[in-house]
Structure formats: C-alpha cells, structure tokens
Amino acid sequence: MHWLIALIGLTLLGTFGLGAYLEFRPMTDAARVARWWKGTLAGNLLVFATASIALLVSGIDSALAQEAAAAHGEISTGLGLALLGAGLPTGLAAFGAGLAVGPVGAASLAVISEKPEMFGRTLIYLGLAEGIAIYGLVVTILLLGKIA
Known part of the structure; x- marks a missing residue:
C-alpha cells in the first residue's frame, strides 16, 4: 500500500x-x-x-x-481514503472558482474604469463566481457527515 x-x-x-x-x-x-x-x-x-x-x-x-479503526483513534486506510475523497470537492471547487474569478475580476476592473456606476453589478458577478467554492465546501461538509 x-x-x-x-x-x-x-x-x-x-x-x-x-x-x-x-x-x-x-x-x-x-x-x-x-x-x-x-x-x-x-x-x-x-x-x-x-x-x-x-x-x-x-x-x-x-x-x-483493512480492519475497522480501533477505539484508540487509529485511522484505517479505507477511512483515510474516504477523508481524502471528501476533501476533493472543496479543492476542485476552489480551483474552478479561481479560474472563474480571474477573468471576471479583470473584466470588472475594465468596466469600472470606464463606467464607475457599474461597480455593484460587477460585485454580483464576482460573488457568483466565488459561490462555486462555497458549493464545494458544502458538499465536503455533507460528505464528512456521512463518513463520521
């Protein structure tokens, strides 16, 4: 292993x-x-x-x-892989949010420099892009609830 x-x-x-x-x-x-x-x-x-x-x-x-985890806090390989798998949604969602926020943020700065009154709308678009990471975090929390 x-x-x-x-x-x-x-x-x-x-x-x-x-x-x-x-x-x-x-x-x-x-x-x-x-x-x-x-x-x-x-x-x-x-x-x-x-x-x-x-x-x-x-x-x-x-x-x-592997045998089931002992009461002394030992973690089996299966449980360790399950915990790694539960963390994947957060990591992948954060990566996706980073890919989304980059272009949206650059476009937002360009729009704000030309039309300052568009500031509120650009914040909404940035918030939607960052929401992707929140969804990944929620999925991870739900998976951790099923594992433990």
Missing part, C-alpha cells in the same frame, strides 16, 4: 513542479504555444486521470481489507 501512496504523491509533485516551471519560464512564441497546449494539455490530463484512477483501483483491495 505504501508504494501506491508514494506513486500518487510523486505524480502530484510532478504535476505541481511542471506547473511551477511553466509559470516562471513561459514559452515566448504565442502561435506555437497555442498549438502545443491543445494536444499536450489534453494528453497530460488523460494520462494523469487514467493513471490516478488505475492506481486507486489497484489499491482498493488493500484499502478494503
């Missing part, structure tokens, strides 16, 4: 490392980047999702074979 956790951890660290590298050393040719990103991003997402699901499925027997 430890090899599974190590492999998933290394996959995530590699993904974060590549993201940080591309953030600080972006490519310069815009046309080449647009063409390159479409195929590469789709391929990377497909490989990452497939490998992660395959690793989790291959380790599910080990996780389900």
Whole structure:
C-alpha cells in the first residue's frame, strides 16, 4: 500500500513542479504555444486521470481489507481514503472558482474604469463566481457527515 501512496504523491509533485516551471519560464512564441497546449494539455490530463484512477483501483483491495479503526483513534486506510475523497470537492471547487474569478475580476476592473456606476453589478458577478467554492465546501461538509 505504501508504494501506491508514494506513486500518487510523486505524480502530484510532478504535476505541481511542471506547473511551477511553466509559470516562471513561459514559452515566448504565442502561435506555437497555442498549438502545443491543445494536444499536450489534453494528453497530460488523460494520462494523469487514467493513471490516478488505475492506481486507486489497484489499491482498493488493500484499502478494503483493512480492519475497522480501533477505539484508540487509529485511522484505517479505507477511512483515510474516504477523508481524502471528501476533501476533493472543496479543492476542485476552489480551483474552478479561481479560474472563474480571474477573468471576471479583470473584466470588472475594465468596466469600472470606464463606467464607475457599474461597480455593484460587477460585485454580483464576482460573488457568483466565488459561490462555486462555497458549493464545494458544502458538499465536503455533507460528505464528512456521512463518513463520521
């Protein structure tokens, strides 16, 4: 089971490392980047999702074979995976909210600089974009209520 956790951890660290590298050393040719990103991003997402699901499925027997958690506060592998799964909605919703707030915030600043009376409307749109993260948090709370 430890090899599974190590492999998933290394996959995530590699993904974060590549993201940080591309953030600080972006490519310069815009046309080449647009063409390159479409195929590469789709391929990377497909490989990452497939490998992660395959690793989790291959380790599910080990996780389900664990005995129930003892009264001394021990956490079984199955419970640990359930808690990680319960936290995923918050993380993914926060990521989605960040993707939504970026363009909406930039457009809001552009509109406010031209028409200051539109400030209230732009706040509503930003609030709707940030609501995505709240929905993820609510789902996580509901899942934690079912687990514990």
